[in-house]
Amino acid sequence: MFGYYLDLAVRSFRRNRVLTALMVLALALGIGATITTLTILRLLSGDPLPQKSAQLFYPQLDPSPMDGYVAGQTKPPAIMTWPDAMNLLRAHRARYQAAMAPLQARIVPQRANQPPYFADGVMTTADFFPMFDVPFQYGGGWTAGDDDSHAAVAVISGALNQRLFGGENSVGKTLRIEDHDFRIIGVLKPWSPQPMFYSVAQSGRNYGDGTSIFLPLQTARANLMSPSGDIECYAAITDIQHLETAPCEWLAVWVQLDTPAAVADYKRFLDGYVHQQIALGRLKRPDNSLLSLMGVLREQQVVPDDVRLQVYLAFGFLLICVVNTVGLLLAKCLRRSGEIGVRRALGATRRAVFAQFMVEAGIVGMAGGVLGLVFAELGLWAIRHQPAQYASLAHLDIGMFAFTFVVALTASLIAGLLPAWRACLLAPAPQLKAS
Amino acid sequence: MTIHPMISALRRHKAGVVLIALQIALTLAIVCNAVFIIGQRIQRVNRPTGLDEQNLFLVSQQWVGAPAGDDPASIQKLDALLREDLAALRAMPDVASVTPTNSLPLLNSSWNGSVSLHADANLIGGNARTTYYFGDENFVRTLGLHLVAGRDFNAGDVTNKGFRDPSEPTVVIVTKALADKLFPKGDAVGKVVYLDGSGTPSTIIGVVERLQVPATGSWVSDFAWNATIAPVRLNANFARYAVRTKPGRLQAAMKAVTSTLYKVDPLRVLDDDSVKSFADIRTQAYRADVGMAALMGVICLILLGVTAAGIVGLTSFWVGQRHRQIGVRRALGARKADILQYFQMENLLIAGLGAAVGIALAVGLNLLLMKYYEMDRMPVLYVLAGVVLVLALGQGAVFAPARRASNVPPVVATRAA
Numbered sequence: 001m002f003g004y005y006l007d008l009a010v011r012s013f014r015r016n017r018v019l020t021a022l023m024v025l026a027l028a029l030g031i032g033a034t035i036t037t038l039t040i041l042r043l044l045s046g047d048p049l050p051q052k053s054a055q056l057f058y059p060q061l062d063p064s065p066m067d068g069y070v071a072g073q074t075k076p077p078a079i080m081t082w083p084d085a086m087n088l089l090r091a092h093r094a095r096y097q098a099a100m101a102p103l104q105a106r107i108v109p110q111r112a113n114q115p116p117y118f119a120d121g122v123m124t125t126a127d128f129f130p131m132f133d134v135p136f137q138y139g140g141g142w143t144a145g146d147d148d149s150h151a152a153v154a155v156i157s158g159a160l161n162q163r164l165f166g167g168e169n170s171v172g173k174t175l176r177i178e179d180h181d182f183r184i185i186g187v188l189k190p191w192s193p194q195p196m197f198y199s200v201a202q203s204g205r206n207y208g209d210g211t212s213i214f215l216p217l218q219t220a221r222a223n224l225m226s227p228s229g230d231i232e233c234y235a236a237i238t239d240i241q242h243l244e245t246a247p248c249e250w251l252a253v254w255v256q257l258d259t260p261a262a263v264a265d266y267k268r269f270l271d272g273y274v275h276q277q278i279a280l281g282r283l284k285r286p287d288n289s290l291l292s293l294m295g296v297l298r299e300q301q302v303v304p305d306d307v308r309l310q311v312y313l314a315f316g317f318l319l320i321c322v323v324n325t326v327g328l329l330l331a332k333c334l335r336r337s338g339e340i341g342v343r344r345a346l347g348a349t350r351r352a353v354f355a356q357f358m359v360e361a362g363i364v365g366m367a368g369g370v371l372g373l374v375f376a377e378l379g380l381w382a383i384r385h386q387p388a389q390y391a392s393l394a395h396l397d398i399g400m401f402a403f404t405f406v407v408a409l410t411a412s413l414i415a416g417l418l419p420a421w422r423a424c425l426l427a428p429a430p431q432l433k434a435s
Numbered sequence: 436m437t438i439h440p441m442i443s444a445l446r447r448h449k450a451g452v453v454l455i456a457l458q459i460a461l462t463l464a465i466v467c468n469a470v471f472i473i474g475q476r477i478q479r480v481n482r483p484t485g486l487d488e489q490n491l492f493l494v495s496q497q498w499v500g501a502p503a504g505d506d507p508a509s510i511q512k513l514d515a516l517l518r519e520d521l522a523a524l525r526a527m528p529d530v531a532s533v534t535p536t537n538s539l540p541l542l543n544s545s546w547n548g549s550v551s552l553h554a555d556a557n558l559i560g561g562n563a564r565t566t567y568y569f570g571d572e573n574f575v576r577t578l579g580l581h582l583v584a585g586r587d588f589n590a591g592d593v594t595n596k597g598f599r600d601p602s603e604p605t606v607v608i609v610t611k612a613l614a615d616k617l618f619p620k621g622d623a624v625g626k627v628v629y630l631d632g633s634g635t636p637s638t639i640i641g642v643v644e645r646l647q648v649p650a651t652g653s654w655v656s657d658f659a660w661n662a663t664i665a666p667v668r669l670n671a672n673f674a675r676y677a678v679r680t681k682p683g684r685l686q687a688a689m690k691a692v693t694s695t696l697y698k699v700d701p702l703r704v705l706d707d708d709s710v711k712s713f714a715d716i717r718t719q720a721y722r723a724d725v726g727m728a729a730l731m732g733v734i735c736l737i738l739l740g741v742t743a744a745g746i747v748g749l750t751s752f753w754v755g756q757r758h759r760q761i762g763v764r765r766a767l768g769a770r771k772a773d774i775l776q777y778f779q780m781e782n783l784l785i786a787g788l789g790a791a792v793g794i795a796l797a798v799g800l801n802l803l804l805m806k807y808y809e810m811d812r813m814p815v816l817y818v819l820a821g822v823v824l825v826l827a828l829g830q831g832a833v834f835a836p837a838r839r840a841s842n843v844p845p846v847v848a849t850r851a852a
Contacts, residue, residue, distance in 0.1 A: 019748055026741045033734065106704065108499065116499050116704050179500060224503060241505065241599050305808050306727050309472075316465045317734055320458055324745040327454040331752035386726060418450065 001352070005359040012360060016332055020364070023328050027368030027412060030321030032375025033314040035396070035404050039380060041311050042400070043393055044207075044303045048193030052133055053293040055256050057263065059088060061274050061288040063249065064234040069285055076287050077232055078201035078252075078300065082244040083282070085251040089125060093269045094255035094262070096131035100124035101227035101251050102199040103220065105213050108176040109164060119160060121177075121213035122199065123220040123227070129155070129186075131256045132198070137161075139171035139186035142216055150219045154182035160212040161187045180223045182215065194393060195302045197293055201252055202229025206302050207390040227251075266290060318411065325364065325415040333357055333419040340423055341431025354424040361416020362409060369408025376404065441781055451749050456789035459825050462742045463793030464800050467821040469731040471801070471813045476728040480721045484540040485610070485645030485660075487579025490531070490680045491713040492689050493539055494524075496696065497673035497704040504671055510597040513670035516700065517595075521571075523699045524676055527691060529684035534570040534577040535668050536677045539713070540647035541720035547648070547655075548631040550609075550617060550663065555634050563616045564658040565609075566648035567630075569667045570677075575608065575643065577679045583611060585624035585641030588666040592640075598671035603633045608641040612660035630663065637665075651720050653809055685712060739828055746832035750778065754840040761840055762847025771841040778837035779830060786829035790822045797821065 013020040047053050061084060062076035080088075085099040105121040128134070129141030142153050154175055161170055175182045192210025200206055215225070224241065227250050235247040243250055257263045267290045277283040291299060333340075340353055348356075376396060383394045445452050498516060502509030517535060524533045538544050546567045568574065572588045585608070592606050607628070614623035627636040646662040648655050680688040689710050696705060718725075754761075761774055801813040 022744050022748060026744065029737055029741070106497070106499070115706070117706065118704070304723075306723065309804075309808065310727075310730065313465065313469065313731070313734060316461065317738060320461045320465070320738060321741060323454060323458045323461065324741050327451065327458065327745050328748045330450055330454065331749050335752055335755065386722075388723070422450065 001355070002359065005356045006363070008356060009360040009363050012332070012336065013363075019328055019332060023325050023364050024367045024371060026321045026324050027364065027408065027415075028371035028375055030314075030318035031368055031372030031404060031408050031411070032379060034311075034318045034407060035372060035376035035400060036379030036383070037307070037311040037314040038403075039376070039396060039400050040383065040390070040394060041303065041307055043390055044195070044307055045297075046194065047294065048195055048197045048297075049132065049293070052256075055258050056131070056293040057094075057255050057257050057266065058291045058293070058296045059253055059255060059266075059270055059288065060291070061270070061283070062285040063247070063283055064285060066284045074285070074287060076285075076289055077249050079230060079232060079249040080251045080253055081247070081249050082251060084277075085253050087273065088253050088255075088270075091269070091273070093266055094257050096127040096256040097253065098125045098127040098131055099217060099251045099253050100128060100198055101217070102203045102211075102229040103213075103215065103225055104228040105177045105215070105225070107164075107213075108179075110174075110176065119212045120209075121215060122211045123215045123217040123225065125217050127256075128198075128214065131254065132193075134191055135189040137187045137189045138169045139184070141186055141214075147216050147218055150222045151216060152180065152182050152219055153185045153216065155186035155188065155214040156184055157188050157210060157212040158190055159209065177213070177215070178223065178225055182219075194390070195297065197297060198254060199229060199252060200296065200300050200302060202227070202250070207388075207393065263290065318407075322411050322415050325361075325412065326418055329357075329361060329364070329416055329419040330422065333423045336423075337426055337431045340426050341428045344426070344428035345432055350424040353426075354420045357420035357423050358413060358416050361412045361420065365408045365410075365412020365415075366405070368412060369405045372408055373401070373404050376400075438780075438784070441777070441784065445781065445784070448753065451753070452785055452788075455746060455749055455785050456792065458742050458745055459786050459789030459829065460793035460796055462738055463790055463818075463821050463825050464796035466735050466738060466824070467793075467797040467813065467817050468800050468804065469735050470821070471817050472810075473728045473731050473735075474817075475811065476724040480724050480728075482647075483645065484647040484717075485578075485580060485643070486540060486647075486713065487679075488713045488717065490682060490685050491578070492678050492680070492685060492692075493536075493542070493711050493713065493716065494676045494678065494692055494696070494705075495673070495709050495711075496675075498700065499702040499704060501672040504597045504599070510595070510600075510670045513597075513672065514595045514668060517668055517670060517674055519699055520674065520676065520696060523695055524678060524692070527688060527695055529680050529688035529691070530678055531681050532573050532577040532679040534573040534677050536574065536675050537567070537569045537669055538649040538675070539578075539677060539716065540649055541651055541716050542649045543651060543720065545649035547650075547658075550613065550661075551629045551632065552617065554629050554636070555632060563613055563661055565613055565661040565663045566650070566655075566658070568646070568662060568664045569669045570664060571666060571668055574664060574666075574677075575641075577677050578646075579679070580646055581644040582608075583642050583644045584614075585639070587641060588664075592666040593668065594666065595668040595670055598669050601631075601633075603630045603635050603637050604665040604667050605635075605637060606640045606666060607637045608643060608664040609639055610646045610660055610662045611642050611644055613662065614639065614642045616661065739824075742825075743828055743832040746782070746829055747836060750782065750833050750836040751839070754778070754836045757840075758843060759847055759850075761843040762845055762850075765843065765845035766848040774841040774843070775837050778833055778840055782829045782833040782837075783826065786826050790825055793825065794818055794822065 060076040060078065063081050063084065089097050089099055100122050103121040103123050105119045106116055107119050108116045125147050126142055126144045137158055141155055142151060146153055161167060170184050170187060173184050175184055195206035231248050231250045233246065233248040255266065257266050270288050270290055274283060274286055274288050278286060343353060380394045380396060384391050501516065502512050504510050504513050521533055521535060524530055537546055548565060548567060550563050550565050552562050571593045572590050575582060575587050596602060609623065617623060617628065618626055623639050623642055626639050628639060630637055645660065648659055648662060678688065689712060692710055693705055764774065797818050804810045805812065
C-alpha cells in the first residue's frame with residue numbers, strides 16, 4: 001500500500017511542480033536555519049569534560065569589605081585571593097585540588113631567525129593534570145614537591161611541541177619563557193576542552209585551540225609572571241606586582257569530589273573555613289558557594305544571548321514555514337476533491353485516504369530535510385568563516401544529522417494533519433456529481 | 436462594495452483564512468522585533484567614539500629582554516626606550532602626530548576606576564566610574580578630540596611612571612559626560628578630584644567633547660562616555676602608540692612602521708596583529724553586532740518571501756475554485772476592476788485580521804525579550820510600520836491571482852460546471 005501512496009504522491013507533485021517546490025523550499029529554509037543555530041547552541045552549551053564534569057566543583061567565597069553588602073543578595077566573586085586559594089589547597093579536603101590563572105607566555109625559540117611570540121598558558125598546581133584527566137604523549141605532570149620547591153619545569157601541548165621540536169620527544173629539553181629557562185617534563189596529547197572551563201571566570205577566551213603551556217604556579221610567580229586574566233581588587237592597592245599580598249582576586253580553584261557525601265562534606269568545610277576567617281578578622285562576608293562545573297558555565301553565561309536569540313528566531317521561522325506548508329498542502333488536497341471522491345467511491349476507506357495524504361506530507365518533509373541539510377551545511381560553512389572563537393568547531397555531527405530528519409518529518413507530518421483530515425472527511429457522492 | 440457577501444464567502448473557507456491570518460500575524464510579530472533589534476545594533480555600531488577616526492592607527496609592541504620596571508633606574512631605562520620609539524615614529528615622513536597610549540576606544544583593553552570629589556573615598560563608592568587613558572601632550576591632537584573648555588596638556592604637564600606605580604597625576608583632562616556628572620553646573624575646569632580613592636588631588640584643566648571607553652560590553656553601559664586622560668607616559672616592557680598620518684598616507688605609514696621600529700631596536704615582539712588601523716579596530720569590535728544584524732535582515736527577507744508565496748498559493752487555489760462564480764458575476768455585469776477589487780478587498784480583510792493578532796503577538800514578544808534579555812521597549816512606530824508592510828505584502832502577493840480572476844471571461848457562466 002505504501003508503494004502505491006508513494007506513486008500517487010509523486011504523480012501529484014508532478015502536477016503542481018511550482019507549489020511543491022515552494023513547499024519544499026520553505027520547509028528546507030526553516031529547517032536549515034533551525035539546525036544551524038541549534039548546532040551552534042549545542043556546541044556552546046556542551047560539556048567540556050563529559051566523563052568527569054559531575055565530579056568537578058568550584059568553591060567561591062567573598063573577601064570584600066562590608067560596604068554595600070546586602071545579606072543574601074550579593075554573590076561571591078568568581079575568583080579568589082591568593083591566601084584563600086592556598087588555604088583551601090593546603091587543607092586537602094578533596095580528592096584533588098588545584099589553583100590556576102591564565103598566562104600569556106612569551107616564548108623565545110632557541111633556533112635562530114625565529115622571532116619571539118606569545119603562547120596561551122596556565123600557571124597551576126600539581127593536581128591539575130590528574131584532576132582533569134589530562135592525557136600525556138610523553139613524560140608527565142609535576143608533583144606537589146615541585147610546586148613547593150619552585151621547580152623550573154613546564155608541560156607543553158602537542159601543538160607547541162610540533163612547532164618547537166618538530167613533534168619528537170622533547171622531555172628533558174629546555175624552553176625559554178619570559179627570559180627564564182624551564183625544563184620540559186611532559187608533552188600532552190591533543191587536549192582542548194570546549195569551553196575552556198578552567199579559566200572561564202578569568203579570561204574572555206572560552207573557545208579555541210586550548211592551552212599550549214602549563215607552568216607551576218609558584219615558580220611562575222617567583223619569576224614575577226603576571227596572570228593575563230581578570231584581577232579584581234576590592235580595596236585601593238599600593239603594589240599590584242605582589243599579588244600574593246594585594247587585596248585582589250585572580251585565582252580559580254577547582255576540586256574533585258567523587259560522591260554526594262563528599263560534596264556535602266566539602267560545603268560544610270567551606271562554611272567552617274569562612275566562619276573561622278571571619279572570627280580571625282580576615283574575611284567579613286559569610287557568603288560562599290560550591291558550584292558544579294556545568295553550574296559555573298551557566299553562572300558565567302558562556303553561551304552569548306545572541307546565540308539564544310538566533311535559536312528562537314530560527315524556531316519562529318520554522319513555525320511560519322510549517323503554517324505556510326499547512327496552507328499549501330490544504331489548497332493542493334482540496335483541489336483534488338474529485339480524485340478523492342473517485343477513490344472513496346471505489347472502496348478506499350477514510351483511513352486509507354488519510355494515510356495517503358500523510359505519506360505525501362512525509363515526502364515533502366523528507367525532501368525539505370535533505371535540502372535543509374544542504375542549507376545547514378551552508379550556514380555552518382558561513383559561520384566557520386566568521387571570526388568567532390568557536391568558528392572552527394562549527395560542524396554538523398551524526399546526532400544533529402539524524403535530528404534534522406526528525407525535525408523535518410515531525411514538522412511536515414504536523415503540517416499534513418489538517419489537510420489529510422479534511423481530505424478523508426470529504427463525502428464521495430457530491431464530488432463525483434460535481435465533476 | 437459591500438463587505439457582507441465577502442465575509443459569508445470567507446466563512447466557507449475557514450481553515451484557509453485562519454492559516455493566512457496566522458502566518459501574517461507570526462510574520463508581523465517576528466519581523467517587527469527583528470527589525471527593532473537590527474535598528475538597535477545599527478545605532479550601537481554607528482555611535483561616534485569622539486575620535487577623528489580617519490588616518491589613525493595603533494601599534495602594540497613589546498620589548499624582549501627589557502628591564503622589569505620595578506625600580507626607578509629600570510623605569511627610566513624603559514622610558515628612554517619609549518621616547519626613542521616616539522622620536523623615530525615622529526620622524527617618519529607620512530606621520531603627522533604620535534602619542535603613547537594605554538588603549539583606544541573599542542579596543543576592549545581598559546584600565547577603569549572611579550573619580551571622587553573627596554579624598555580617601557572608598558574605591559567602590561566614588562562619585563562616578565571612569566576609564567583612564569594615559570598619553571602625552573600630543574594625545575588630544577593625535578586622536579582628534581575636541582577640546583570644549585580649559586586647555587590642552589603642554590610638555591610641562593607630562594610625567595612618566597612605572598606601570599605598577601599607583602601615584603595619581605596632578606592634572607587631568609576629562610570628557611564632558613564625566614565633567615557634567617561630577618559638576619552639573621558646568622564649571623569643571625579648575626576643580627579638584629580624587630582618582631581611585633587616592634588622597635592626592637588631581638586638577639581638571641580641560642574638558643573634551645566626547646571620548647568613548649575602550650570596552651564595548653554591556654557592563655560599561657553606565658559609564659561608556661566617562662573618560663579621564665592623564666598626561667603620563669606609562670613605562671612597562673610593552674607599549675602602544677597611536678599614530679595620526681598625513682591625509683591619505685595611512686597605508687604607506689602602516690607599511691613602513693615595522694621596519695622603522697625594528698631599526699630602532701630589533702629585540703621586540705611585533706607581529707601581524709601589532710599594527711592595526713582604527714577602521715580595523717572598529718570592524719573587529721562590532722563584528723558580532725554587524726553579523727547579528729545581517730542575519731536578522733536575511734531571515735526577515737526570507738520570511739516575507741515565504742509568507743507572500745503562501746498567500747499566492749492559497750489565493751490561486753481560491754480563484755481556481757471560484758472560476759464559475761466569477762464567470763457568473765461577470766455575466767451579470769461586474770467589470771474586471773470589480774473582480775480585481777473583490778480579491779484585493781478580501782485579502783485586506785484577512786491580512787487586517789492577521790495584523791490585529793500580530794500587533795498583540797509583536798508587543799508580547801517584545802515584552803518577553805525585555806524580561807529575559809537586554810532589550811528596550813519597542814516604539815509603536817515599528818509595529819505600525821510592520822502593519823503597513825504586511826498589508827502591502829498581502830496586496831502585492833494577491834495581485835497576480837486576482838488579475839487572473841479578473842480575466843475569467845463571462846462566457847464561463849454558460850458552460851456546464
